[in-house]
Amino acid sequence: xxxxxxxxxxxxxxxxxxxLLFVWMLVPLVMTxxxxxxxxxxxxxxxxxFIGFDNYVNFIDNPAFWSSMGNTLxxxxxxLVITIVFGILFALLLxxxxxxxxxxxxxxxxxxxxxxxVSALVWKNFFMNPVNGLFxxxxxxxxxxxxxxxxxAPLASIIGIVSWQWLPFATLILLTAIQSLDSEQLEAAExxxxxxLSRFFYIKLPHLSRAITVVxxxxxxxxxxxxxxxxxxTNGGPGTASTNLTYLVYAKSLLSFDVGAGSAGGVIAIxxxxxxAIFLMxxxxxxxxx
Amino acid sequence: MGRITLDKVAKRFGDVExxxxxxxxxxxxxxxxxxxPSGCGxxxxxxxxxxxxxxxxxxxxxxxxxxxLTPPAKRGLAMVFQSYALYPHMSVRKNIxxxxxxxxxxxxxxxxxxxxxxxxxxxxDYIDRKPGQLSGGQRQRVAIGRAIVREPAAFLFDExxxxxxxxxxxxxxxxxxxxxxxxxxxxxxxxxxxxEAMTMADKIVVLRAGHIEQVGSPLELYxxxxxxxxxxxxxxxxxxxxxxxxxxxxxxxxxxxxPEHINVxxxxxxxxxxVGVSEHLGSDTFFxxxxxxxxxxxxxxxPGEFDLKSGDTVYLTPEADKIxxxxxxxxxxx
Ligand SMILES: Nc1ncnc2c1ncn2[C@@H]1O[C@H](COP(=O)(O)OP(=O)(O)OP(=O)(O)O)[C@@H](O)[C@H]1O
Ligand SMILES: [Mg+2]
Numbered sequence: 001x002x003x004x005x006x007x008x009x010x011x012x013x014x015x016x017x018x019x020l021l022f023v024w025m026l027v028p029l030v031m032t033x034x035x036x037x038x039x040x041x042x043x044x045x046x047x048x049x050f051i052g053f054d055n056y057v058n059f060i061d062n063p064a065f066w067s068s069m070g071n072t073l074x075x076x077x078x079x080l081v082i083t084i085v086f087g088i089l090f091a092l093l094l095x096x097x098x099x100x101x102x103x104x105x106x107x108x109x110x111x112x113x114x115x116x117x118v119s120a121l122v123w124k125n126f127f128m129n130p131v132n133g134l135f136x137x138x139x140x141x142x143x144x145x146x147x148x149x150x151x152x153a154p155l156a157s158i159i160g161i162v163s164w165q166w167l168p169f170a171t172l173i174l175l176t177a178i179q180s181l182d183s184e185q186l187e188a189a190e191x192x193x194x195x196x197l198s199r200f201f202y203i204k205l206p207h208l209s210r211a212i213t214v215v216x217x218x219x220x221x222x223x224x225x226x227x228x229x230x231x232x233x234t235n236g237g238p239g240t241a242s243t244n245l246t247y248l249v250y251a252k253s254l255l256s257f258d259v260g261a262g263s264a265g266g267v268i269a270i271x272x273x274x275x276x277a278i279f280l281m282x283x284x285x286x287x288x289x290x
Numbered sequence: 291m292g293r294i295t296l297d298k299v300a301k302r303f304g305d306v307e308x309x310x311x312x313x314x315x316x317x318x319x320x321x322x323x324x325x326x327p328s329g330c331g332x333x334x335x336x337x338x339x340x341x342x343x344x345x346x347x348x349x350x351x352x353x354x355x356x357x358x359l360t361p362p363a364k365r366g367l368a369m370v371f372q373s374y375a376l377y378p379h380m381s382v383r384k385n386i387x388x389x390x391x392x393x394x395x396x397x398x399x400x401x402x403x404x405x406x407x408x409x410x411x412x413x414x415d416y417i418d419r420k421p422g423q424l425s426g427g428q429r430q431r432v433a434i435g436r437a438i439v440r441e442p443a444a445f446l447f448d449e450x451x452x453x454x455x456x457x458x459x460x461x462x463x464x465x466x467x468x469x470x471x472x473x474x475x476x477x478x479x480x481x482x483x484x485x486e487a488m489t490m491a492d493k494i495v496v497l498r499a500g501h502i503e504q505v506g507s508p509l510e511l512y513x514x515x516x517x518x519x520x521x522x523x524x525x526x527x528x529x530x531x532x533x534x535x536x537x538x539x540x541x542x543x544x545x546x547x548x549p550e551h552i553n554v555x556x557x558x559x560x561x562x563x564x565v566g567v568s569e570h571l572g573s574d575t576f577f578x579x580x581x582x583x584x585x586x587x588x589x590x591x592x593p594g595e596f597d598l599k600s601g602d603t604v605y606l607t608p609e610a611d612k613i614x615x616x617x618x619x620x621x622x623x624x
Binding site: 182184185187188189190191192193194198202203206207209 | 340341342361362363367368369371372373375376377378379388389392393436440
């Protein structure tokens with residue numbers, strides 16, 4: 001792709017795809033922005049019309065909004081911390097030669113292949129259910145009061161469920177990164193007198209920084225829009241204790257039938273996502289260079 | 291400090307005995323080179339000494355103390371790896387400081403040693419760069435720098451120059467030799483490069499399949515190789531080894547004569563042959579002579595230029611006192 005000719009040919013050839021992607025992205029975006037300035041409630045569709053920023057004001061003025069912002073960030077942050085810390089530990093473990101390595105690897109990867117609704121339901125009904133769940137059973141066996149996870153610590157429970165789903169992804173990426181570390185570097189560090197813990201912090205962790213960055217960026221994109229897990233477990237409740245921005249948009253537009261407010265929420269979600277993206281790229285983007 | 295003794299040291303990987311029990315003493319301050327064909331266990335032996343591999347038997351003593359089970363960091367040895375093994379995310383200074391930091395040395399002493407090493411190795415210009423921004427030769431220097439700041443009892447080098455181009459190799463070879471004469475620290479150096487072995491070593495250890503074939507100074511090995519393997523391995527181009535009737539005349543199973551010990555004439559000589567390929571290096575000329583009735587190919591080295599073309603008839607005369615005689619077990623005898 002070095003000559004003038006091949007560059008312009010390349011541009012020409014990717015033009016249709018670019019155009020299609022652009023339209024694909026732009027049409028919904030423009031429609032969302034358009035609706036966000038409209039008074040458009042499905043229960044009173046005849047009273048449609050331009051109302052300026054009222055939808056935004058109403059959306060933001062709602063106490064549920066601020067709690068949902070907080071919940072969104074807590075959910076993203078919590079899952080990131082858990083998946084990265086445990087992902088690194090699992091990756092270190094799986095990198096060691098051990099008996100039954102192949103099977104253990106498959107077991108660790110498996111949760112990623114379970115669809116979110118199914119895994120959330122499994123957690124809700126098999127594990128966290130205060131009457132029939134395994135945790136309740138274990139608590140009773142120990143003579144303790146069963147804990148109702150989803151109503152007493154709804155957000156933490158959802159963070160747990162989502163972390164369980166994303167841990168394999170983080171583990172997989174970090175494992176491949178660890179395996180790409182030159183073993184002579186570790187041997188050199190060993191000869192230089194670095195004990196195991198120092199070798200981890202001075203050699204392995206810096207080597208992993210790029211992979212960790214990739215995991216953070218990719219997971220953030222998906223975690224900002226967690227929805228199915230909330231819908232099938234807590235429905236955003238109790239109150240708004242486990243409502244994130246995505247769920248709030250859903251509740252506004254499809255439970256309150258207010259398309260205008262829902263669209264305003266959507267636009268706000270886009271803005272939030274961009275703020276997070278800028279913040280992340282500032283903070284860790286330099287790891288991707290070099 | 292820096293006397294290393296291997297006592298019946300052996301290494302097995304599973305069932306494969308890579309190094310059969312072997313004895314070797316490396317004297318203090320010596321420059322010892324391990325040579326041998328690929329896969330003969332040179333790196334393994336070095337790693338055993340370093341402590342990066344566990345021995346399967348025998349004892350390693352460093353300065354008289356049993357170090358067989360001592361972890362690598364505690365042996366007081368420093369290693370320079372073939373791939374340099376620099377820490378890519380640290381600057382040159384941090385790389386060199388790493389072993390000192392791990393040893394918990396105070397900052398002033400660290401700085402003193404780093405500056406000293408940087409001066410010896412000419413690292414000062416790029417001391418704040420990352421390894422990724424250095425050339426191969428510069429990286430090699432940093433790796434050596436990281437080794438010398440520790441002031442180890444001995445240095446271990448595993449083919450440190452094999453990733454460098456020919457010119458740089460010659461330069462670094464000299465630098466390492468100079469470093470040795472300046473520091474007077476024991477150095478163990480693995481290579482399969484003839485020239486490196488001959489020029490750098492005080493003592494060469496020739497290995498084959500984990501066995502020590504011969505230990506001696508470069509010229510000892512050159513002048514009196516103990517057996518056919520060493521005779522064929524040391525020297526470039528290789529010694530001509532001739533078996534059969536010609537060897538019988540000298541009362542041996544095989545005789546060996548180095549290419550530089552054969553006189554060439556266009557008119558008369560002991561062996562008559564036909565010139566095959568000739569290689570003109572300017573300083574020397576190599577001829578590969580066929581149809582002598584002895585072996586397929588006799589290599590001859592003539593200083594300077596010599597006017598012979600492919601297909602010309604040539605007469606060769608070996609220098610009588612330079613003929614090596616080997617018995618039917620391949621051992622050399624006088
Ligand atoms: N970890 C290992 N497991 C099994 N066999 C090994 C291992 N490491 C080395 N070997 C074997 O030991 C033998 C010696 O290997 P070594 O690396 O010491 O050779 P070398 O002399 O350094 O060769 P080269 O000049 O190619 O570097 C080889 O046959 C190799 O296959
Ligand atoms: Mg080797």
